[in-house]
Amino acid sequence: MKIFKDPKKIQQHISNLKKRGKTVAFVPTMGALHEGHAALLRKARTAGDILVLSIFVNPLQFGPAEDFSRYPRPLKNDLAVAKKEKVDMVFTPAAADLYAADHSTHVAEDDLSRGLCGAVRPGHFRVVTTVVAKLFNIVLPDSAFFGQKDYQQYKVIERMSRDLRFPVRLVMVPTAREKDGLAMSSRNTYLSTAERETAPAIYQALCAAKKDIEEGAALNRAGSRIRAALRKSGIRAIDYAAVLSAADLKAASQTDKKLVVAVAVRLGKTRLIDNILVKRSGKNI
Numbered sequence: 643m644k645i646f647k648d649p650k651k652i653q654q655h656i657s658n659l660k661k662r663g664k665t666v667a668f669v670p671t672m673g674a675l676h677e678g679h680a681a682l683l684r685k686a687r688t689a690g691d692i693l694v695l696s697i698f699v700n701p702l703q704f705g706p707a708e709d710f711s712r713y714p715r716p717l718k719n720d721l722a723v724a725k726k727e728k729v730d731m732v733f734t735p736a737a738a739d740l741y742a743a744d745h746s747t748h749v750a751e752d753d754l755s756r757g758l759c760g761a762v763r764p765g766h767f768r769v770v771t772t773v774v775a776k777l778f779n780i781v782l783p784d785s786a787f788f789g790q791k792d793y794q795q796y797k798v799i800e801r802m803s804r805d806l807r808f809p810v811r812l813v814m815v816p817t818a819r820e821k822d823g824l825a826m827s828s829r830n831t832y833l834s835t836a837e838r839e840t841a842p843a844i845y846q847a848l849c850a851a852k853k854d855i856e857e858g859a860a861l862n863r864a865g866s867r868i869r870a871a872l873r874k875s876g877i878r879a880i881d882y883a884a885v886l887s888a889a890d891l892k893a894a895s896q897t898d899k900k901l902v903v904a905v906a907v908r909l910g911k912t913r914l915i916d917n918i919l920v921k922r923s924g925k926n927i
């Protein structure tokens with residue numbers, strides 16, 4: 643397993659391998675790898691000749707009041723996970739390698755980015771699309787793998803890749819969950835014991851909403867029912883609870899075949915997001 647810090651060096655190395663006909667599968671991450679990341683790596687391993695993992699805690703992805711400095715960075719453990727999952731190259735740039743001191747270019751997606759997390763964290767997706775575009779330009783992937791937990795992020799990156807014609811196939815991998823249903827996230831380590839006990843209520847509320855929708859409940863009341871279920875479980879800081887068209891993240895209508903039920907809450911200082919996909923035929927996706 644080779645480790646690169648320098649964007650030019652990894653780009654050159656990959657470019658040479660691609661000239662020899664090798665395909666590249668890419669898993670971009672911010673590190674603190676857990677089973678969800680391992681699942682992405684396993685899926686990606688089967689998709690390309692070369693498996694590239696990036697570990698970059700993107701400073702621009704954290705607002706002034708957010709958790710950049712305390713975000714976990716267990717590099718040694720991450721490299722062990724990478725090795726176990728047979729990663730060929732790990733890209734761990736420093737912030738200065740990706741952002742020149744006078745950098746002034748951004749990539750912004752202006753539609754799917756607006757609602758949900760984009761409404762609560764203005765500008766968030768602009769920095770995600772910017773860094774992912776940079777990573778795609780450096781790693782030159784044929785396929786790239788993202789988790790369903792960040793469903794809006796996936797849709798935004800999918801739209802960006804389509805609009806800017808990145809020659810990359812995007813793959814969304816189902817959310818990895820703890821035994822009690824809590825979606826795996828590097829931020830779960832911040833939860834106190836009491837918060838961790840409360841957190842599975844998020845997935846329970848999503849599953850209940852899915853069941854209601856499948857049984858024909860009115861879509862326009864689903865959000866308030868989820869909020870009520872969360873509050874009953876002791877979760878009061880709810881950023882959003884929404885049922886949207888899975889295709890374009892617009893308000894769900896009776897004609898949509900696939901829906902996404904998405905929730906963001908804050909438990910103490912920790913922000914958690916999760917979602918579930920629902921097929922109108924009544925089957926889970």
Ligand code: PAF
Pocket residue numbers: 670671672698700703770773774792795
């Ligand atoms: O999902 C993440 O870990 C990050 O948002 C990503 C895609 C690696 C960009 O920094």
